[in-house]
Amino acid sequence: VQLVESGGGSVQDGESLTLSCAASGYNDKGNCIGWYRQAPGKEREGVAAMYIYEPGSKWYADSVKGRFTIVHDTAKKTLYLQMNTVKPEDSGMYYCAAVVKCTYCSGGVCYGAGRRGPDHWDQGTQVTVSS
Numbered sequence: 266v267q268l269v270e271s272g273g274g275s276v277q278d279g280e281s282l283t284l285s286c287a288a289s290g291y292n293d294k295g296n297c298i299g300w301y302r303q304a305p306g307k308e309r310e311g312v313a314a315m316y317i318y319e320p321g322s323k324w325y326a327d328s329v330k331g332r333f334t335i336v337h338d339t340a341k342k343t344l345y346l347q348m349n350t351v352k353p354e355d356s357g358m359y360y361c362a363a364v365v366k367c368t369y370c371s372g373g374v375c376y377g378a379g380r381r382g383p384d385h386w387d388q389g390t391q392v393t394v395s396s
Contacts, residue, residue, distance in 0.1 A: 266290035266385055270361045273390030279350055280394075286344040286361030286387060294318045297367035297375035300335065300346045301383075302392070304357035311374030312359070313346060316367060326373035329355075351394045361387040 268291075272284040288298055299314025313335035315323045323335055334347040344361060362383035367375045376382065 266363075268361045268363060268385060268387035270359070270387040270390045273359060273392050275393040275395065276351055278353060278394055278396045282348045282351060282392065284346040284348070284359055284361075284390060284392075286346075288342055288344055288361070288363060291317060291363045291365075291385075295366050297364040297370065298337065298344050299324075299362060299364075299373065299375055299383075300344075301360045301362055301374075301386075302355075302357040303360070304354075307357075309360070311372065313373050314370055314375040316370075316375075322370070324370045324373050324375070329373070348392075351392075353394045353396045356392060356394045358389045359392050360389045 267289045269287045276282050296317050300312040301309050302312050303309040313325045315335050332350045336345045363385050364375050364377050365384045368378050369376045
């Protein structure tokens with residue numbers, strides 16, 4: 266089981282950025298994978314999530330709907346977060362995370378049994394949006 270993220274950096278307000286997460290060991294049906302972020306002084310929040318083998322099942326936080334897109338490339342075993350029209354409030358540390366045997370998803374977050382959060386996290390990557 267391994268999650269390796271890349272693609273963070275600094276961009277200007279309104280620009281685009283794509284994050285990648287190479288995910289190995291999570292390619293079983295029923296598992297979920299997604300993106301979280303944490304800004305300084307704020308709690309970590311779910312941004313987008315999906316079932317790995319159900320590309321039509323995607324959940325987004327209201328703050329990113331219509332701007333961000335989560336995509337999982339099954340062949341490459343890689344998760345992407347396409348971030349368009351970014352805003353300064355999108356700045357923060359972004360994490361790729363995986364849930365084994367998901368039971369429920371809502372608002373950019375997927376859970377395991379008993380509303381258990383992600384089982385594994387990657388190291389995170391910094392995204393900074395300047396105005």
